Amino acid sequence: MNRRHALKALAGLALCPLCKPAFAAEGAHWSYEGAGGPAKWGELDAANKACAVGLQQSPIDIGGPIKSQLPLLKLSLARTADTIINNGHTIQLNFTEGSTLTLGDVKYKLLQVHFHRPSEHMIAGKNFPMEAHFVHRADAGGLAVVGVLMAEGKPNAAFSQIVKTMPATEGPAVKADSGIHPGAMLPQRLSYFRYSGSLTTPPCSEVVEWLLLTDPIQVSATDVAAFAKLYPMNARPVQKDNRRYVLRSI
Numbered sequence: 330m331n332r333r334h335a336l337k338a339l340a341g342l343a344l345c346p347l348c349k350p351a352f353a354a355e356g357a358h359w360s361y362e363g364a365g366g367p368a369k370w371g372e373l374d375a376a377n378k379a380c381a382v383g384l385q386q387s388p389i390d391i392g393g394p395i396k397s398q399l400p401l402l403k404l405s406l407a408r409t410a411d412t413i414i415n416n417g418h419t420i421q422l423n424f425t426e427g428s429t430l431t432l433g434d435v436k437y438k439l440l441q442v443h444f445h446r447p448s449e450h451m452i453a454g455k456n457f458p459m460e461a462h463f464v465h466r467a468d469a470g471g472l473a474v475v476g477v478l479m480a481e482g483k484p485n486a487a488f489s490q491i492v493k494t495m496p497a498t499e500g501p502a503v504k505a506d507s508g509i510h511p512g513a514m515l516p517q518r519l520s521y522f523r524y525s526g527s528l529t530t531p532p533c534s535e536v537v538e539w540l541l542l543t544d545p546i547q548v549s550a551t552d553v554a555a556f557a558k559l560y561p562m563n564a565r566p567v568q569k570d571n572r573r574y575v576l577r578s579i
Contacts, residue, residue, distance in 0.1 A: 340361075359531045361418075367565050370531050380533035385442065386568035387526030387539060389448035394522055402475070402519045402540060403431035406439065406512040412507075413495060414503035418530065419443045420495045420556070420564055422505055430465045430473055432540070437465030437473045442511055445564045447475035448478055449529050450541055457545055459554050461514055462529075472528075473538040475521075477514060482547030487513035491507055492552045516544035524575045529565045543577065 359365045359373055371381025379386070428439035441464050448460035450492040459479035466472050484547075487510050494506040520543040527535040530532035 361563050361565075363467055369426070370533065373531065376529040377533060379527065379535060380531055381483075383527060383533055383535050384571045385525055385527055385535040385573065386533060387529050387537060388451070388565060388567050389524070389526070389570045389573070389575070390451040390454060390567045391524075391541070391575050392453045394575040395578050397523075397576040399521070399523055399576060399578040400433040401519060403430045404475070404512070404515065404519070405431075406515075408510055409507050410442070410505040410509055410511060412490070413505040414502035415496040415499050415559065417499040418558060419445065419560060420491065422491070422509070422511065423502060426513075428511070429450075430463075431473065432538070435467055435473075437467045439511075440464050440466055442514070444556065444560075445529075446553070446560055446562065447564055449564045449567075450476060450478070451567055452478070458550075459548065463511075471538065472536050473540060476539065476541035477516070478542065478545035479548050479553075480516065480545040480551045481553060482576060484549040484552065485546055487511060488548045489552050492555045495556075495559070514546060516546050518544050520544060520578050522575055522577050524573055526573075546563060 358372055361367065365373060372375050381573040406428045407424065411425045412423045414421050414423065421441050424439050426438065430439065442466070443462055445460045445462070446458065448457035449463045450460060455476040458481050461477040461479060463475040463477070464472060465474070490506055490509045496503065522541040522543060524539050526537050526539045527533045528537060
């Protein structure tokens with residue numbers, strides 16, 4: 330295996346923190362278009378079967394959520410990220426111990442934040458320019474992903490700094506700029522939609538508690554365009570909800 334393929338495999342592992350190390354052959358490489366695109370993910374590798382046959386796949390188009398008394402999202406984020414990587418599928422920030430999400434009586438550790446263009450989730454049939462995913466894992470192994478919709482408007486200081494310092498080509502992780510404060514990419518109000526779903530990338534494991542914030546943040550059109558130069562489209566199409574309930578915090 331050459332260095333490029335090894336980097337892709339390691340990057341895929343970083344994007345899917347529950348996956349076992351598996352240096353797949355080039356034929357198993359997935360993408361967002363063409364022969365390795367979303368419609369083919371389930372056929373690329375036996376480990377990806379859920380992508381094709383799963384009944385709780387993500388993302389979804391959220392319409393008609395049920396207002397519910399949901400627990401508050403308690404986020405405690407470090408002032409800086411550890412490393413940043415262009416992994417061939419997205420730009421991702423990785424974190425060391427210390428940043429957490431508490432949901433009810435379960436505490437999750439923040440592993441990484443990555444970005445999709447356009448947004449993967451839709452609200453009543455509408456996409457947003459981008460979406461950020463804050464990926465957390467509990468000690469028991471389950472994932473909770475806080476999704477943040479990103480609309481064009483005023484610049485967001487943290488995202489602007491990410492765009493200025495993001496690696497232009499695929500490669501190993503490098504030290505993240507100390508000026509990036511992840512908490513600045515959250516809206517003031519943490520109202521959210523909640524549903525049971527999956528990873529939105531192979532192997533599409535159905536182990537995710539989705540917590541999509543109802544309020545988008547604003548980022549500049551210039552920063553969105555800069556990200557789009559690297560990844561013009563890296564979003565999985567919406568999946569069938571299969572009669573899943575989507576709850577909305579009051």
